[in-house]
Amino acid sequence: MSFNRRKFLGTSVAASATLAAPMSYAAGHGKPHVVVVGGGAGGATAARYIANDSNGDIAVTLIEPTRTYYTCFFSNLYLGGFKEIEDIGHSYGGLAASGVNVVHDWAVGVDRDAKTVSLAGGGEVSYDKLILSPGIDFVDGAVEGWDLSAQNAMPHAYKAGSQTELLKAQLMAMPEGGTFAMVAPPNPYRCPPGPYERVSMVAHYLKENNPTAKIIVADPKEKFSKMGLFQEGWANHYEGMIDWIGADFGGGNVSVDPSAMTVTIDGEVTNVDVCNVIPAMKAGRIADLAGVTDGNWAPVNAIDMSTKADADVYVLGDSSQQGDMPKSGFSANSQAKVCANAVRGALTGSRVFPAKFSNTCWSLINTNDGVKVGATxxxxxEKIAKVDGFISATGETAEVRQATYEESEGWYSGITADMFG
Structure with a gap:
């Protein structure tokens, strides 16, 4: 890992000074101040739990640029016609009502020596503990011919909201018998089953509205999450529509031309009507600016999600390099609760419970055909380590699959209430 030496030395000195001096809180607060950057499944949950459970003994500020948060999880169901965009949008009013100071701005820098976060709108916010949960950014040059300037022509839709709406509009505008292409990402990435649920939801939409259309998936991986379940579902519901091209057949040798709307797979050029490019991913940029990543992800301590670069900075969810947990909304929410408990304990002396984590990822393949995978x-x-796990079986009855889908709907209602109040 290559951490900035000045920041490392500054952190060491600050830690030594803390041991020798009386506690003084950030920016003259009469109470400790926790700053959370990123208002998704990790950040919103951490902010809410710290504010709710500290009885007002900790000041909490959440920095999040958007006023409405659209969940990446369940956004594929909007593409498939099972949700409206409003169904996956959530405001921060409940967090504000819980006592969280919500600041709608971009965090553009972290000074770990001074323990401040600088904002795009000017000024800075001081902290005693900093929690970063910025989700993902994309690796430059990961897909030849594509960068963020091409995201309107070939959307990624892996940050939900306007990109999701754009991809849906392009899907709806496809000509009869047209071709939808996806460039799938390499490991590790946000929501391992996500691209394949998306393929399923696109296929569901096309089967109902454009049944002679085709789907091509160029994938750099030899296998993917719930592969047997998805391929069974594609054969049952969308026979002949989906062509998955894995690493063994050149799925990793891909380039795109957004202006010509072509995809080249292992030297073969294909004209497409819609192309969903999901590039390789890395931690959200603020984690890198804070100097707590290894260049891609932020290594953390499993016991409390504190970074290995700085004990007063924590990283949750997709941006963290923590071990066995997948990068998912459920994971981020689970990690946030462990982190919140540890931060409260560190700042107020309250009881800290042993760290336990869980995750489940649900996917919808067709109407009422839900599958899941999960673990504790x-x-x-060394890491967050898997204890045990489960996965849906191929050949399950329609009743079991419907119950799994209904379970996922209940979970969505529960986790968004847990995040936003």
């Missing part, structure tokens, strides 16, 4: 985890000295 524990903290070890």
């Amino acid at each position: 985890y524990e903290a070890t000295d």
Whole structure:
């Protein structure tokens, strides 16, 4: 790992000074101040739990640029016609009512020596503990011919909201018998089953509205999450519509031309009508600016999600390099609760419980055809380690699959209430 030496030394000095001096709180607060950057499944949950459970003993500020948060999880169901965009949008009013100071701005820098976060709108916010949960950004040059300037022609839709609406509009505008292409990402990435649920939802929409259309998936991986379940579902519901091209057949040798709307897979050029490019991913940029990443992800301690670069900075969810947990909304929410408990304990002396984590990822393949995969985890000295797991079986009855889908709907209602109040 290559951490900035000045920041590392400054952190060491600050830690030594804390041991020798009386506690003084950030920016003259009469109470400790926790700053959370990123208002998604990790950040919103952490902010809400710290504010709710500290009885007003900790000041909490959440920095999040958007006023409406659209969940990446369940956004594929909007593409498939099972949700409206409003169904996956959430405001921050409940967090504000819980006592969280919500600041709608971009965090553009972190000075770990001074313990401040600088904002795009000017000024800075001081902290005693900093929690970063910025989600993902994309690796430059990950897909030849594509960068963020091409995201309107070939959307990624892996940050939900306007990109999701754009991809849906392009899907709806496809000509009869047209071609939808996806460039799938390499590991690790946000929501391992996500691209394949998206393929399923696109196929569902096309089967109902454009049944002679085709779907091509160029994938750099030899296998993917719930592969057997998805391929069974594609054969049952969308026979002949989906062509998945894995690594063994050149799925990793891909380039795109957004102006010509072509995809080249292992030297073969294909004209397409819609192209969903999901590039390789890395931690959200603020984690890198804070100097707590290894260049891609932020290594953390499993016991409390604190970074290995700075004990007063924590990283949750997709941006963290924590071990066995997938990058998912459920994971981020689970990690946030462990982190919130540890931060409260560190700042107020309240009881800290042993770190336990869980995750489930649900996917919808067709109407009422839901599948899932999940596990429980524990903290070890090395990482968050998987304890046990489960996955849907191929050949399940329609009743079981419908119950799984209904379970996912209940979970969505529950987790968004847990995040936003």
